[in-house]
Amino acid sequence: MDITGRKLFVRALLEEGVDTIFGYPGGMVTDVMDELYKQDEIRLVLPRHEQALIHEAEGYAKATGKVGVCLVTSGPGATNTITGLADAHYDNIPLVCFTGQVPLSLIGNDAFQEVDIVGMTRSITKYGVTVRDRKDLGKIIKMAFHIARTGKPGPVLIDLPKDIQTQSGDGRYPDTVNIRGYKPNEGVHVGQLKKAYKLLKAAHRPLILAGGGVLLGRAQKELQEFVEKMKVPVVTTIMGKGAIPAKHPYYIGNSGMHGRYAANIAVSECDVLFSIGTRFNDRITGDLNEFAPNAKIVHIDIDTAAISRNVVVDVPIVADAKLALEKLNEWAEPKNTKGWLEQIRVWDQENPLEMRRDRGMTPQMILEAINAEFDACVITTDVGQHQMWATQYLEFGGEKQFITSGGLGTMGFGFPAALGAKIGRPDLPVICITGDGGFQMNMQEMATAITEDAPVIICLFNNQYLGMVRQMQQLFYGKRYEATCLRRRRTCPANCKGKSEACPPYLPDFMQFAKAYGAHGIRVEREEEIAAALKEARAHADAPTVIEFMISSDELVLPMVQGGTPMSKMILK
């Protein structure tokens, strides 16, 4: 039987098992919105800005493992999602984003709220298409969900002209889809894998580098089994955090720009680097010529294009992390790595990851208190210093999940991502670790948090600066704090070199902000207050809690490797 496009839209979502979508209305999606009104199986979450909307869908997708679905109108509604599309593309988050579009007959006329959103997002989506014929609608939606969730996941954009929504046509939604140009890799090349295994087996100083691909492939258990069978130490990337439990005896820590000293030295000194699901981006490698200079490199990745792009590898293997590790576990035998593990332990003792304890409340103290307070939970971050501290000091693995904007580095991501996670996993505590800069980029979402009943805990690290850039200015730019002081006003001297008594007051007052929305606010200034604040926030089930931690402006993220220099050359103090 023929039905309208808008009816087929809802039918398709139901067939795909969608129970929640993140939508913001507008002229060109009013028809499908009207159709959503008539049903109550799909929950529509109404954010307060489309950028936050798509970050919410990302958080939801990451926390639940389902595809995040967005629905926005044409023009500005669509362009506001661009940052989130790029973010999801970079971090491989499965999304299907529907954008309204002016009727087909008006496309190209500079109609009101018309933009070529497919053209604009071509390089930041896995696939994007305008529906030009009502008969293709079902097939296109089917394709979109298939492409978004298979292979290396990613965002797919479907541009829906208004007349496609209202036209009648085939009411069936296809069960299967066959795309001749899209065949995600499903097997493992056993020969290559054997070669890699032999290399690892023969190594004297073997090291596993686990990236986000281990988590995307849900291969944590298999990785742990492999590590324990082989007795090989592991470092992770930021996106790989949680691939192995933080307290695991073979886990060293994060490698990379703000990685643990012992982890980066181990990468530089290992003779076989066995990497799984990482793209070797510049934050992991530093100076490419000096990266793992003594090592033969094995690289397992589901994406052929990720292999031998940045780092030339000795054994490339295109495979899903889980399948590859399952196969490896059939062969794995213990190695004698005692001396090597001991050496790594010595490096770690030489320069442990630790902040000074004689200067009042530090980020380390706050993050350790979070470790102690929460077991099963989801933690999101924004981008900047607090994010790097979170990657250094938070302990993940098991039921503790970490969601961060690792590739694109999107400020404003943390709070909406936390809301999406809470909407998807209301059973878990969801904590957003954010800075005073990033939080202000999407703090209008406090309304969404209240209206959608998403009582997240916001741990706001307030150092009154855009701290990560301030850190660079402090270390490499002669303390010329251009545009990073959030207290700065027009009355301030032009060549300010840091805080003084004469500085204008900070704004906004986050406690009053929380109050304005009916949320809770707790300001914490001393170490002794941290644990109680977390407990209190946890007890608030009715509304979000903003815990504002007043931290020192001078605190640095250390160790640090300056961009483009070797990983072994860390700034430690």
Added chain:
Amino acid sequence: MKNRWIALYVENQVGVLAKVSGLFSGKSYNLQSLTVGTTEDETVSRMTICVASDDITFEQIKKQLNRMVEVIKVIDLTNVPLHMKEILFAKVLHCSTAEKEEVFQIAQVFDVQVADIGKDGVLLECKLTERRNNELIVLLKSRFKQIEVVRGGAVAIESISTSCR
């Protein structure tokens, strides 16, 4: 850096050309020429692409093309026997009768057709290899006051038993 060739089968859909060409600009790959047309199957287009790159970048280009949903097949033509031709129109302007004579001689040597002629101009229609077309342009430029050219970029197809590139 050397020139390499790819035959690319893609879905014959709106935006695919933009996506493929966008990859080259977005990732700073050095695109030398790109031609596209439909194939015996009207749902499929075939592109002939020439890029200048080193080995590692070329491998990456092929992988990046392959991961596009709209790309059906990537064939590396760099080292395979094939037939490759490029269409070129070359108009020689403001020439005297003697100069026209010379254009005819050149046409004969290069084995190209005279497609049009007027009081003081000659139009050559050339279907040569790219290199031969380059040589013809250089020659015409050096011999005559003004020329006007338009060229289509090379198209290539794998050989059956002979080859020409």
